[in-house]
Amino acid sequence: MNFELIYRRFSERSILVEWPQEIDEYILKDVLLFKNSLLDLDDKLILQINTAYNSLLIIYQSTIDNVNDEILTLKSHYINRKVVKKPITTLFKIPVCYDEEFGLDLIAISEEKKMPIPEIIKRHSQPVYTVFFIGFLPGFLYLGGLGEQLHFPRKKSPRLQIKKGAVAIGGSQTGIYPNESPGGWNVIGNSPVELFLPKKKEPCFAKAGDKIQFVPVSKTVYDSIVLQIKQDKYSIESEVIDD
């Protein structure tokens, strides 16, 4: 199925392509299919391609001389899009400690929703979440798939400092803070894993299209993972899935 796409110049060197304004896995798959088919062309004039929920930004090496010509070329690439090598989809199992020490807002959510804390933890760690894209901070995963029962509005005034690794809920979204940062989401736990390692060739283990599951762990297990990470002996449990 072909979506009705909107193409427009974004800057001197970039063109923005937009899908219908919805958050939807079919749209994500089509965005990534178009991206990967363009990358397969190995066009030296394309510097990089960025994606978000329903948009794709193609950045060229230099100023685009004739935008309309370039858009026509892109349109024909879209119609003929296919990938030679399908990217591997990986499911990552991310340990999270939901102890009160970390879950600063668990009690507030529990009271407001009249839902016991173990029930919140169960509902948060059950779904398989989809990574839609990475943005906001280096290594911050935009995840889709939070159950409606756990939707919870952002805080009216953001915290000045949210701990690195904080697992939080903001509106209909959930995510992990890859680094210490100010933020308005409700913190329910903490993950010891590193989401962003600038020294690595692939600084973030996940990419758009991958899957995430949260695995509740005790403080003791949390501490032992912290130690293993320090000794460089830890790797995130993962499996390749047929998506």
Next chain:
Amino acid sequence: MIEILKTGMYDSIQDFGRMGYQEFGVPMSGVMDRYSATLANSILGNPSHTAVLESTIVGPHLKFNHETAICISGADMNAKLNDLELRTNAVYRVKQGDVLKLGKCNYGCRGYLAVLGGFQTEEQIGSLSMYKGITANYRLVKGDVLPILKTNNYAGNSFSSIKIDKNHFEDYELEVFNGPEFDKLDDNQQQKLFNTAFSISKDSNRMAYQFNEPLENSLQPIITSLVLPGTIQLTPSGQLMVLMRDCQTTGGYPRVLQLTENAINRLSQRVFGSKITFKCKK
């Protein structure tokens, strides 16, 4: 080596930033004013993307621990090498022990110090540009020692200097493209965007510039989408936010305008309080 004796208002090492890592949420970063940084490097004979020291409004004091050649471009910061007053856009030879003092800007907002062969500080993800969470430090502090290439291999003429385009520092018109959500503004808002002289707010930095004059806003937030340096967002409170080189890779506010590359460079040289207007790029 170059030692920081005294910091300016905001000093950092910058090159042309990180391209190709935005899919991991990594900001592009890089020199705010590419035109001036390129000029400083080119005059010295460095490749244009070579790492330079960027300073803002007030520059730092530095001591050279071995000989090299330097060129200062961008804002005129009343540079003095020992007791000698330096011009911008000219090459000067520097000896071991020389002290360079950069002061307050005469004009412009950002000064660029290029050294022969470039600064050799920590590289992370393909760039030397300092950024919190990516490089160990995000700005220079007193006592920092910056490695540079040990070379004095400059063959050019030390006495020539280049006349630069004053418009780069003075012209108040900034060229823009219409942003993806521009058409969602009503006629009145669209006209206001192009008829208002906006003054730069003091809440402006390497991440974003803001203006003191709000624009009435009735637009809903958008589904988080892609942004670039130069993207002008309209926040729910009517604040216009011009994203600059250290901006995030995605954002959820309507994108009403997009600065041209040249306009980003020029805005980088405008200080708080100065006025600008937008002009549609043909």
